[in-house]
Amino acid sequence: MMKKRRVALIVETSSDYGRRILRGIAKYLASHHHWSVFLEQRDLTSRLPExxxxxxxxxxxxxxxxPQLLKIVKRSDxxxxxxxxxxxxxDHPLVWSDHLEIGRLAAEHFLERAFENFAFAGFSDEHWSALRLEAYRRRLEGHDVHVYQSAWYGPEAPSWxxxxxxxxxxxxxxxxxxxxxxxNDVRGLHVLDACNNIGASVPEEVAVLGVDNEHLMCDLCDPPMSSIIPNAELIGYEAAAMLDRLMDGDTPEAIHRFIPPLGIETRQSTDIYAIPDPDIAAAARFIRENACSGITVSDVLKHVPLSRSVLERRFRKYLKRSPQKEIRQVQIKRIRQLLTETDLxxxxxxxxxxxxxxxYMHVVFKRETGQTPGEYRSAAQVGQRPPLRDA
Structure with missing residues (x-):
């Protein structure tokens, strides 16, 4: 009988994100080698076991x-x-959320809703927060991005x-x-609380998008908060697979893997189009809800009291693109989701x-993203970052 490997899981059990990583590890172990696992209740700042x-x-x-853990690992092999x-x-093996893709996705979410004023509320001295801000700014090039940051943990963290x-x-x-x-969702709750404090209307005056999709936290917000969904279970699964290879003495082809998010769960905090023209707002909403049903611009015109020329002109005025381009963007977003999340x-x-x-889908996808559908799927499956190019 093969001796079980002894593995320590130093992962916080106090957060939904940490528990989802653990679920991914459990899924891997259900169909692979069983380990003798150490796991204790802990939060993200708990000390290492003595x-x-x-x-x-x-x-x-x-x-x-x-740094202490890295020294222990190096000394103990x-x-x-x-x-x-x-x-x-x-330079050690890692599996992370693709924070650049998270930032890009946030920008796309707001651009699709025709916002022209943008802000970021994050955490200083947190690398994941800096990466998300970097990609958010990159996608919003040409726009000012107002930034608020404060410490997350420790003596520098502000009181409530x-x-x-x-x-x-x-x-x-x-x-x-x-x-x-x-x-993240914690900071999103802070932002929404401040909006309520000053009487700012959400989402009419301030739209708020978080990250982590912690359902309880998002639903406790007033109003319920939209949130980007990281693929934490896949992070756990892939981390376990990588660890198994390392314990076998193998070197993975890529020791840095970045797992893209699953998408966005839209709730009331961003469920709005920042378009002062009600007809164009209605047209944009119709496209968002029906683009993947094979609609054309003619179908859009049946739902708004405008001529084609007026629709085209006003659409370009408020969204900086044509109705046909908007239909394509919604379709490309759906294709990206299906390529990443399914094996269809x-x-x-x-x-x-x-x-x-x-x-024709192949031609359109390659033209809009710079990759074929197969190339995009392969990059997502191995945890590489797709290029930060507009859809």
């Missing part, structure tokens, strides 16, 4: 990868996979009253209507996205 420096184990998956993203990537006061003052001085990308054949994806012929 016994770890003298532990005679085989592997570690860690969300608390400190224990395999390590890092799922921490609070510090810049080093101070944080509420600072955010209230910051939001009150932002140009309206404004789209605020919150670095391209013929079925084309049908779901509203294309009659898969060959």
């Amino acid at each position: 016994w770890l420096p003298s532990w005679k184990g085989d592997g570690i998956i860690s969300r608390f990868t400190t 224990i395999a390590l996979v890092d799922v921490t993203d609070r510090r810049p990537a080093a 009253d101070r944080l509420r006061h600072e955010l209230s003052e910051w939001i009150a001085n932002l140009p309206k209507p404004v789209a605020i990308f919150a670095g 054949p391209l013929e079925q994806i084309a049908e779901i996205a509203g294309f009659t012929h898969p060959e």
Whole structure:
């Protein structure tokens, strides 16, 4: 009987994100080698176990990868996979959320809703927050992005009253209507609380988007908060697979893997179009809801009391693109989602996205993204970052 490998899971159980990573690890173990697992209740800032420096184990998956832990691993020759993203990537194996794609997705969400004023509320000295801001700004090039940041943990973190006061003052001085990308759901709750404090209307004056899609937290917000959905279970699964290879003595082809998000769960906090023209807002909403049913601009015209020339002119005025381009963008977004989240054949994806012929979907996708559908799927499956190019 093969001896079970001893693996320490230094992953917080206090957050939904950490628990989803653990679920992904459990799914891997259900169909692969069983490990002898160490796991304890902990939060993201809990100290390392005191016994770890003298532990005679085989592997570690860690969300608390400190310089101390790296020294222990190097000295003990224990395999390590890092799922921490609070510090810049080093040369050890890691599996992270693709924070650049998260930032890009946030910008796209607001651009689709025709916002022209943008802001970011994040955390200082948190690498994941900096990456999300970087990509958000990159996609919004040409627009000012107003930024509020404060410490997340430690003695520099502001008290609740101070944080509420600072955010209230910051939001009150932002140009309206404004789209605020919150670095995570915790910060999104802070932002929405500040909006309520100053009487700012959400989403009419301030739209707020979080990250992590922690359902309880999002639903406790007033109003319920939209949130980007990271694929934490896949992070856990892939981290376990990578650790197994390392414990076998193999070197993975790529020691840095970045897992794209699953999408966005839209709730009331961003469910609006920042378009002062009600007919164009109605047309944009119709396209968003029906683009993957194979609609054309003629179908849009049946739902708004405008001529084609007026629709085209006003659409370009408010959304900077044509109605046909908007239909394509919604279809491309759906194709990206299906390529990332499913193993459906391209013929079925084309049908779901509203294309009659898969060959034409291939041509349109390559033209709009710079990659073929197959190339995009392959990049997503191996955790590489797709190019940050507009859809």
